[in-house]
Amino acid sequence: MSVDLRDVGVSLDGQRVLHAISASLTEPRIGIVGRNGSGKSTLARVIAGLIEPDQGQARIGGQDMARDRRAALAAVGIIFQNPDHQIIFPTVIEEIAFGLTQQGLGRDEAQNAARAILARFGKAHWEAAATYALSQGQKQLLCLMTVLAMRPRTIVMDEPFSGLDIPTRMQIARHLSCIDAQLVLITHDPEQVRGFDRILWLDGGRLVADGPPDAVLPAFRQRMEDWGNGDDLAHLAG
Amino acid sequence: MxxxxxxxxxxxxxxxxxxxxxxxxxxxxxxxxxxxxxxxxxxxxxxxxxxxxxxxxxxxxxxxxxxxxxxxxxxxxxxxxxxxxxxxxxxxxxxxxxxxxxxxxxxxxxxxTDMIAVLTCLLAPLRGMGLQTRAVELAIAMVLRFTPMLTENGRRLAMSWRARSPRRPSWRIVMPMVALALDDADHVAEALRARGGILNDRDAGKD
Incomplete structure (x- = not known):
């Protein structure tokens, strides 16, 4: 399974957000790093087929995720930064079962599969819990279980750890490390992708580096620290 | 809750x-x-x-x-x-x-879920006429999911107001509340799309 990006360009509200991004991602663990506003989240949505690029092509396994949403359901799952933007249903079991019925499972099959994933994570007792009442970390874990239940071959995560405390982050990271699917993790923090197979560095919507973590992350960290010592918050976009 | x-x-x-x-x-x-x-x-x-x-x-x-x-x-x-x-x-x-x-x-x-299942059953004749009923079921669930969140948005805005004003929050937080609700709606639309959107026809028979 590979994520193929060919000359991907995206404009949002007249602003160029991504410029000619090309990469063929076949490694199991991919990190995409960059600053706020570098286009990382847009790229995550392009990979998941939620945004159709206005230039170039984005495909997974040869299929266009933005055009063929049914194929996309089997191929790719996405976890947003804020779980409150992702959870659609009032109870845990409904939230997990929804994606499965979308994939064509019957109501009972979907419920059983949802229970199975809850049991796999040792959270069988969450079944009837109100999603609204979950803690932030619990919500993020629910989003992960929801996506995993659908068995996508690629999972895109957009800053999944922001706002989580250290123990919660470690627990979620532990769950992530045992996932079979290809993982594309978007982050501003180089620490979170240190053990990954390949790192893409985005800046100003362009791919500025692409390679193994040892080759990309030290330079990335150095650049971030250099900028951190300056005052580029002064610049207004647009 | x-x-x-x-x-x-x-x-x-x-x-x-x-x-x-x-x-x-x-x-x-x-x-x-x-x-x-x-x-x-x-x-x-x-x-x-x-x-x-x-x-x-x-x-x-x-x-x-x-x-x-x-x-x-x-x-x-x-x-x-x-x-x-x-x-x-x-x-x-x-x-x-x-x-x-x-x-x-x-x-x-x-x-x-059981109530919605009954509703789905009752709406079956409409589906036979080719109307989409999945949206109705989704809408009910989403009202239940988002009502507490909208209330919470309002509470947060009121708190943010009180943090900077000695007076009680006025009608002026209504517009920001609407803006927040619209923004949330965008996010939920995206979340729905990420999981296939409202795919009706092919799955309707299995419900």
Whole structure:
């Protein structure tokens, strides 16, 4: 399974957000790093087929995720930064079962599969819990279980750890490390992708580096620290 | 939390929601067949018995849900007291209380998913005519999911206002609340799309 990006360009509200991004991602663990506003989240949505690029092509396994949403359901799952933007249903079991019925499972099959994933994570007792009442970390874990239940071959995560405390982050990271699917993790923090197979560095919507973590992350960290010592918050976009 | 389903498992939880809803419709119609206060009083006692059979916690929770009815009962009493139609007032009040208490038992003992499943069943003829009904089911679930979130948005804005103003939050937080709600709607639309959006036709038969 590979994520193929060919000359991907995206404009949002007249602003160029991504410029000619090309990469063929076949490694199991991919990190995409960059600053706020570098286009990382847009790229995550392009990979998941939620945004159709206005230039170039984005495909997974040869299929266009933005055009063929049914194929996309089997191929790719996405976890947003804020779980409150992702959870659609009032109870845990409904939230997990929804994606499965979308994939064509019957109501009972979907419920059983949802229970199975809850049991796999040792959270069988969450079944009837109100999603609204979950803690932030619990919500993020629910989003992960929801996506995993659908068995996508690629999972895109957009800053999944922001706002989580250290123990919660470690627990979620532990769950992530045992996932079979290809993982594309978007982050501003180089620490979170240190053990990954390949790192893409985005800046100003362009791919500025692409390679193994040892080759990309030290330079990335150095650049971030250099900028951190300056005052580029002064610049207004647009 | 907005769910009205009682966490106390009673025997009525195990009955299919469809049967409970059908019984509720039938019994409510029956309540209109008599004008004798004695018969309606007996019906109310029988419904009270249903609450009792669920145990003390269930009974207390049920009565709490019904407490919001008292302004309506008071209004009926005042009106019929003023017009001197005591018996008619009593009949209406008993009927109202019995019907709503019964409906409340059904609400408290049925899971939302089961209620939606019944609705899906009832909407089947519309699906036969080629109309999309999945959206209706989704909409109900989403109202339940997002009502607490909208309330929370309002609370957050009010708090942010109070942090910078000695006065109480005014109508001026209404627009930001609307803007936040629209923004949330965008995010949810994206989340729905990420999981296939409203894919109706091919799966409809499996529901």
């Amino acid at each position: 907005i769910s009205l389903t009682s966490p106390v498992e009673t025997w009525a939880h195990r009955l299919p929601a469809g049967i409970k809803l059908a019984a509720l419709s039938g019994l409510t119609v029956t309540l209109f067949l008599t004008d004798r206060p004695g018969a309606l009083g007996a019906a109310l006692l029988a419904v009270f018995g249903l609450y009792l059979s669920g145990g003390p916690v269930f009974l207390r929770q049920g009565l709490r849900h019904l407490r919001m009815l008292w302004p309506f009962l008071l209004l009926i009493a005042l009106w019929h007291g003023a017009t001197g139609q005591w018996q008619a007032g009593l009949v209406i009040a008993l009927r109202l209380l019995t019907a709503l208490a019964l409906a409340n038992v059904v609400t408290m003992t049925s899971r939302l």
